[in-house]
Amino acid sequence: MGAMLVGAFVCAHTPQLLARPDTEDRELVLRVHAAFARVKRRLEALRPDAIAIVAGDHIEAFFLNAVPALAVYVGAECAGSFGRYRYRFPVHEPLARAIVEQGIERGFDLLYTQEAPLDYAFYVPLHFTMPAPAVPIVPLHVNVYLPPQPTPRRCHEWGRALGEILRARPERVVLMASGGMSHFPGTDRYASPEFDWDRRVLEQLGQGRGLELAALTGEELDKAGNIELRTWITLLGAVGDARALVYCYEPSWHHGNAVVEWPL
Amino acid sequence: MAAVTPESSAHYHFPPAAAYRLNRCLFALKSDDAFRARYVADPDGAMRALGLDEADQAALRGGDRDDLVARGAHPYLVFMADLRLRMDRGTTTFEYF
Numbered sequence: 001m002g003a004m005l006v007g008a009f010v011c012a013h014t015p016q017l018l019a020r021p022d023t024e025d026r027e028l029v030l031r032v033h034a035a036f037a038r039v040k041r042r043l044e045a046l047r048p049d050a051i052a053i054v055a056g057d058h059i060e061a062f063f064l065n066a067v068p069a070l071a072v073y074v075g076a077e078c079a080g081s082f083g084r085y086r087y088r089f090p091v092h093e094p095l096a097r098a099i100v101e102q103g104i105e106r107g108f109d110l111l112y113t114q115e116a117p118l119d120y121a122f123y124v125p126l127h128f129t130m131p132a133p134a135v136p137i138v139p140l141h142v143n144v145y146l147p148p149q150p151t152p153r154r155c156h157e158w159g160r161a162l163g164e165i166l167r168a169r170p171e172r173v174v175l176m177a178s179g180g181m182s183h184f185p186g187t188d189r190y191a192s193p194e195f196d197w198d199r200r201v202l203e204q205l206g207q208g209r210g211l212e213l214a215a216l217t218g219e220e221l222d223k224a225g226n227i228e229l230r231t232w233i234t235l236l237g238a239v240g241d242a243r244a245l246v247y248c249y250e251p252s253w254h255h256g257n258a259v260v261e262w263p264l
Numbered sequence: 265m266a267a268v269t270p271e272s273s274a275h276y277h278f279p280p281a282a283a284y285r286l287n288r289c290l291f292a293l294k295s296d297d298a299f300r301a302r303y304v305a306d307p308d309g310a311m312r313a314l315g316l317d318e319a320d321q322a323a324l325r326g327g328d329r330d331d332l333v334a335r336g337a338h339p340y341l342v343f344m345a346d347l348r349l350r351m352d353r354g355t356t357t358f359e360y361f
Contacts, residue, residue, distance in 0.1 A: 019351070020359040033361070059341060063291050064279060081297075083351050084360060117295070127361075145340050147278045186329070186339030187275045222274045 005166045007046045007174040008239045008262040009039050010232050011125035013055070014183070014255050018124050019083060028250050028257075035248035035259035036128035042261065044131045049171035050092035051130075051137045052099070052162070054231045055121035055178040056144030061113070068111035069150040070158055071141035072100045073118075078139055080118030087123040092136035095173065099138060099165055106161045111141075121178045121228075129176075142234055144179070144227045149218055155230045156214035159237020166238065177235040179228030181249075181256035189225065190254050197224040198249065198256040205244035205260070210236035225256075239264065276339060283336025289314045289324065290337055293345035300352060 016024045017032055043051075060080070062068060074096040079088040100112045122139050140162070143149050150158075166173045181201070182193035204212055213233050221227050239262045247259040279287055289311060292299040303310040311321045323331050332342050350356045 015347075018361055020361065022357045026359070029361075058344070059291060059338065060295055064284060064287060083348075145276055145338070147274065147276060184275055186333075186341075186343030188330075189275065190343075219274070222276065225275075227276065 004169050004172050005163060005175060005238065005264060006048060006172045007042065008176075008235055008242070008264060009042070009174070010177040010180070010235060010258065010260045011036065011039065011129065012180065012255070012257040012259060013121045013124040013178045014257065015082065015120050015124060016252075016255075017257070018085065018120070018127060023253075025252060028252055032248060032250050032257045032259065033128060036125070038247055039129045039259060039261070040131060043129060043135070043174060046174060047172060048135055048174040050095050051126075051135050051174045051176055052095070052140060052166065053122055053126070053137055053176045053178060054140045054142060054234045055119060056228045056231055057119050057141050058121060059145055060119040061116035061141065062143075064146070066111075067143060067146045068141065069143050069154075070108060071111040071113060072096055072103070073114075073116060073139035073141070074100055074112045075114040078116075078118045078137070080120065080123055082120050082123075085123075085127070087118060087126070089118070089123075089126065089134060090136040092138050092171070095169060095171055096138040098169065099140070099162065102165045103158075103161060108158055108161060125176065125178050140234075142230045144230050149227065149230065151218060152216045152221065152230060152233045153214045155233040156211070156237040159234035161237075162234065163238030163240070175235055175238055177231040179231045180226055181229070181258050182225035183255040184225045193251065193254060193256055194224045194226070195251045195256055197226070198251070198258070201226075201229075202244070202246050202249055202258065202260070205236075206246065208241040208243040210239065210241065210244075235262075279338050280336040285315050286320045286324070286332070286335060286337050287341055289316055289320075290341035290345045294341060294348055300348060304349070304352060
């Protein structure tokens with residue numbers, strides 16, 4: 001047994017991909033959807049028993065009453081809503097519990113919750129990529145929006161431990177990270193993301209140089225509009241020096257939309 | 265509550281405790297459908313119910329992002345509270361996938 005981490009993907013999750021306002025280029029949105037469809041076909045072929053999905057909470061599951069750096073959702077199911085959309089996913093509870101228990105055993109002081117709304121960072125990618133019947137998920141939170149956030153190095157270390165935990169499991173698990181690339185929601189930089197920075201990172205990842213991202217500082221991520229790259233860096237800890245296969249990189253007027261697979 | 269000077273040049277800085285009620289109200293506008301409906305019907309009553317002082321109420325009523333952020337509001341909460349209000353009010357056309 002072992003090596004049951006069967007797939008690794010990152011998906012953009014901007015809500016304009018789900019509810020497209022007239023400010024968005026329809027053709028661009030559809031090209032990102034096509035990349036999501038490719039992920040869905042891969043998931044159908046990989047036949048995972050669970051999808052462990054790493055996302056940055058958009059101040060939805062957690063507010064200022066409790067701000068965990070790293071958290072695991074360990075309920076029977078999870079649910080979230082966005083306007084007319086209502087989502088409910090089964091949670092792979094044994095896997096979620098194993099991640100918490102073994103993560104803590106390995107020195108990561110994880111928060112866990114059995115009741116928290118599901119953020120759109122989780123369900124926007126799943127809306128487009130979830131096979132039928134639905135595969136149970138394990139929502140894994142990384143704090144990206146409420147400083148102080150975990151350092152990229154810590155995210156990478158957590159991802160490496162997570163990868164070891166997943167590879168030792170009997171289930172076939174796909175690891176998905178949600179988020180990125182460059183965007184500055186709510187700031188005066190909203191219309192000027194750092195697309196060149198994104199492209200350099202994608203080139204690095206295509207060469208299997210993901211470890212280099214662990215050396216970035218939080219300040220560098222913030223300046224590049226890539227605070228959410230912490231979810232990618234977590235995944236990179238798990239996939240090691242595997243080379244990224246970029247399905248799409250679609251820069252919109254406010255967002256670098258990327259969909260990527262790491263063939264394992 | 266007095267205006268807050270950001271502690272760093274980061275786009276998302278530490279949310280000051282003095283702005284807790286303002287951020288809680290923005291959080292409710294973003295994530296609580298019932299509160300948002302109440303706010304649309306009676307903004308002053310909804311803001312008072314969450315304990316916002318006069319200056320914060322005026323800033324939220326004015327809807328100026330820079331003003332709200334200067335008061336300690338989290339930029340993402342300002343952004344998404346506004347989007348959710350627009351979705352509810354139907355003031356923007358959306359294509360739903």
